[in-house]
Amino acid sequence: MMRACRLEAVERTPVWLMRQAGRYLPEYREIRGRVGFMELCKTPHLAAEVMLATVARLGVDAAIIFSDLLPILEPMGMDLEFAAGEGPVIHNPIRTAADVQRLRELVSLDPLSYVFDVVRATRAGLDPGLPLIGFAGAPFTLAGYCIEGGTSKAWLHTKSLMYREPAAWHDLMDRLARAASAYLVAQIDAGAQIVQLFDSWAGCLSPDDYRRFVLPHSRTAMAAAAARAPVIHFATGNPSLLPLLAEAGGTVIGIDWRIALADAWRMVGHDRAVQGNLDPALLLADRDTVRRHTLAVLAQAEGRPGHIFNLGHGVHPQTPVENVLELIATVKGC
Amino acid sequence: MMRACRLEAVERTPVWLMRQAGRYLPEYREIRGRVGFMELCKTPHLAAEVMLATVARLGVDAAIIFSDLLPILEPMGMDLEFAAGEGPVIHNPIRTAADVQRLRELVSLDPLSYVFDVVRATRAGLDPGLPLIGFAGAPFTLAGYCIEGGTSKAWLHTKSLMYREPAAWHDLMDRLARAASAYLVAQIDAGAQIVQLFDSWAGCLSPDDYRRFVLPHSRTAMAAAAARAPVIHFATGNPSLLPLLAEAGGTVIGIDWRIALADAWRMVGHDRAVQGNLDPALLLADRDTVRRHTLAVLAQAEGRPGHIFNLGHGVHPQTPVENVLELIATVKGC
Numbered sequence: 001m002m003r004a005c006r007l008e009a010v011e012r013t014p015v016w017l018m019r020q021a022g023r024y025l026p027e028y029r030e031i032r033g034r035v036g037f038m039e040l041c042k043t044p045h046l047a048a049e050v051m052l053a054t055v056a057r058l059g060v061d062a063a064i065i066f067s068d069l070l071p072i073l074e075p076m077g078m079d080l081e082f083a084a085g086e087g088p089v090i091h092n093p094i095r096t097a098a099d100v101q102r103l104r105e106l107v108s109l110d111p112l113s114y115v116f117d118v119v120r121a122t123r124a125g126l127d128p129g130l131p132l133i134g135f136a137g138a139p140f141t142l143a144g145y146c147i148e149g150g151t152s153k154a155w156l157h158t159k160s161l162m163y164r165e166p167a168a169w170h171d172l173m174d175r176l177a178r179a180a181s182a183y184l185v186a187q188i189d190a191g192a193q194i195v196q197l198f199d200s201w202a203g204c205l206s207p208d209d210y211r212r213f214v215l216p217h218s219r220t221a222m223a224a225a226a227a228r229a230p231v232i233h234f235a236t237g238n239p240s241l242l243p244l245l246a247e248a249g250g251t252v253i254g255i256d257w258r259i260a261l262a263d264a265w266r267m268v269g270h271d272r273a274v275q276g277n278l279d280p281a282l283l284l285a286d287r288d289t290v291r292r293h294t295l296a297v298l299a300q301a302e303g304r305p306g307h308i309f310n311l312g313h314g315v316h317p318q319t320p321v322e323n324v325l326e327l328i329a330t331v332k333g334c
Numbered sequence: 335m336m337r338a339c340r341l342e343a344v345e346r347t348p349v350w351l352m353r354q355a356g357r358y359l360p361e362y363r364e365i366r367g368r369v370g371f372m373e374l375c376k377t378p379h380l381a382a383e384v385m386l387a388t389v390a391r392l393g394v395d396a397a398i399i400f401s402d403l404l405p406i407l408e409p410m411g412m413d414l415e416f417a418a419g420e421g422p423v424i425h426n427p428i429r430t431a432a433d434v435q436r437l438r439e440l441v442s443l444d445p446l447s448y449v450f451d452v453v454r455a456t457r458a459g460l461d462p463g464l465p466l467i468g469f470a471g472a473p474f475t476l477a478g479y480c481i482e483g484g485t486s487k488a489w490l491h492t493k494s495l496m497y498r499e500p501a502a503w504h505d506l507m508d509r510l511a512r513a514a515s516a517y518l519v520a521q522i523d524a525g526a527q528i529v530q531l532f533d534s535w536a537g538c539l540s541p542d543d544y545r546r547f548v549l550p551h552s553r554t555a556m557a558a559a560a561a562r563a564p565v566i567h568f569a570t571g572n573p574s575l576l577p578l579l580a581e582a583g584g585t586v587i588g589i590d591w592r593i594a595l596a597d598a599w600r601m602v603g604h605d606r607a608v609q610g611n612l613d614p615a616l617l618l619a620d621r622d623t624v625r626r627h628t629l630a631v632l633a634q635a636e637g638r639p640g641h642i643f644n645l646g647h648g649v650h651p652q653t654p655v656e657n658v659l660e661l662i663a664t665v666k667g668c
Contacts (some may be wrong), residue, residue: 006519014632053425156652159616160618163620163623164620164623190517203592206594207593208593208594208630237592238572238573238593239573239574240573240592256573256577258537258541259540260541260574263541279540281488282493282497284498285498286497317486318490
């Protein structure tokens with residue numbers, strides 16, 4: 001996996017899956033029946049155990065810390081709740097330029113020490129040959145949550161603030177970018193070998209708006225970490241942003257399934273590693289279909305070094321475990 | 335507008351807006367306070383009045399019939415309801431191969447005669463110099479609604495059926511494609527000068543899946559109409575599908591805001607007209623921003639004939655009317 005990040009030759013394509021420790025696993029559902037989501041994130045030995053059991057069960061080539069994009073917002077003053085079955089809710093969303101001032105600078109990382117404890121506990125239990133991935137939400141995705149107060153279809157509050165109050169927007173994005181940067185570096189300090197920046201909602205933007213309102217801040221979020229470890233820069237929902245994602249930074253560019261991997265890699269440039277890009281919905285098909293499409297993604301990479309196999313987004317809760325195992329066996333068999 | 339569809343020289347870029355008669359207009363909200371959405375669609379003189387008043391107020395270069403994508407599904411056996419503030423609900427969704435057989439062939443268009451009455455009534459009241467646009471949902475978008483029973487984030491039921499039951503999938507898509515084809519032709523017969531095929535949800539697909547599971551059926555849906563009138567083929571959510579949309583057909587290809595218009599036009603080919611592509615969220619900004627971004631879209635077309643100005647998707651209900659007027663004045667001033 002580390003060699004693939006550096007575009008070096010590998011014996012076979014490394015593989016891990018976004019949301020590999022998730023609700024599709026009966027063991028995970030069993031634990032979640034006893035422990036709430038945020039409680040699990042904040043209990044390092046349990047969070048580590050969940051990921052280590054998953055890595056052992058699946059035989060993937062990397063662990064990622066069990067956590068979420070949003071905990072970083074709590075010490076910044078956002079009133080965050082994970083309501084059962086509802087997704088995250090922020091009870092005090094940012095809607096105006098004045099509200100932006102309410103978002104506190106992340107002066108100390110102490111309130112997030114449980115995350116670094118998760119890094120340490122997971123690292124301690126993990127095969128020394130496997131990398132541990134830390135992660136953070138990208139500034140745009142964090143801003144979207146802060147402004148909408150949760151997820152959204154059209155991100156209209158977010159775009160309204162962006163278009164109507166550009167100075168407040170850049171102030172907000174700068175605060176989030178510096179916080180994400182410090183957070184990623186602290187995860188590397190605690191023992192992560194790789195970090196991933198998730199820009200889950202950037203795909204709702206035009207290339208022009210991404211360049212003007214997002215790119216400089218994503219660059220800020222990644223720069224310090226990139227001097228220390230490989231950074232995977234992932235967004236979903238708009239293949240035409242790929243050259244701009246590469247311009248913002250990232251040792252590896254994460255690709256979703258909306259574009260053929262070979263075309264995506266050409267847009268990103270072959271001097272950069274890529275991660276992706278099977279549609280996670282394909283894991284709801286039969287095993288033979290899973291195998292064929294997995295092979296098709298591998299064929300798109302044409303044996304070129306620098307491909308990390310992954311889905312184009314997280315594993316869906318409805319996914320049969322045997323299909324995930326089939327995917328991993330297929331990648332490892334090549 | 336007709337000349338722009340045919341790539342002929344025009345004095346200025348024609349403009350109309352998807353969902354131009356919608357909740358952002360106080361007059362429209364006033365009528366909807368008295369009449370439910372489906373009742374409005376099924377009352378031809380009211381549906382025509384709503385659109386004619388909108389065209390007069392905005393000064394746009396085309397009318398589109400006031401209707402919806404889903405009425406076509408009612409005579410095919412789907413139990414459709416527009417619940418207040420909820421969006422459409424289908425109470426008997428298709429989930430299995432056996433369910434597909436339940437979808438009735440659209441042998442007669444008589445149950446949809448109210449739509450053709452809307453075409454006739456709107457055409458009768460419209461300036462003879464302005465074209466009237468008819469429309470239908472594309473097979474994939476109709477299938478998505480039939481299978482999910484409404485809108486969806488990840489379209490997992492839809493993709494599951496597509497991957498697991500390809501024969502049933504193609505049967506379903508073929509029924510929907512033939513129904514959409516007959517429906518578009520009947521709208522032309524009733525007096526529409528242009529028709530638009532809306533593939534609102536196709537952007538959730540990879541190019542490979544679009545090619546295999548969707549393209550032939552969208553081609554079927556458009557072919558007969560295209561022999562009679564210009565067809566606008568519109569999808570949203572994935573710029574990398576654009577060459578495939580063009581391959582499926584369409585005199586004009588509709589472009590959303592996720593890609594720069596100049597890049598989109600290059601992908602589609604300059605032998606084809608394009609429609610688009612301002613982000614409708616930009617209409618929530620101040621008027622000066624609206625004007626600047628409208629000019630930027632026009633500049634991307636470089637004065638090339640064959641550009642129809644539109645948004646990348648429908649007008650949002652929160653949009654200030656003065657911003658819509660600013661957009662139209664800007665296009666007309668060029």
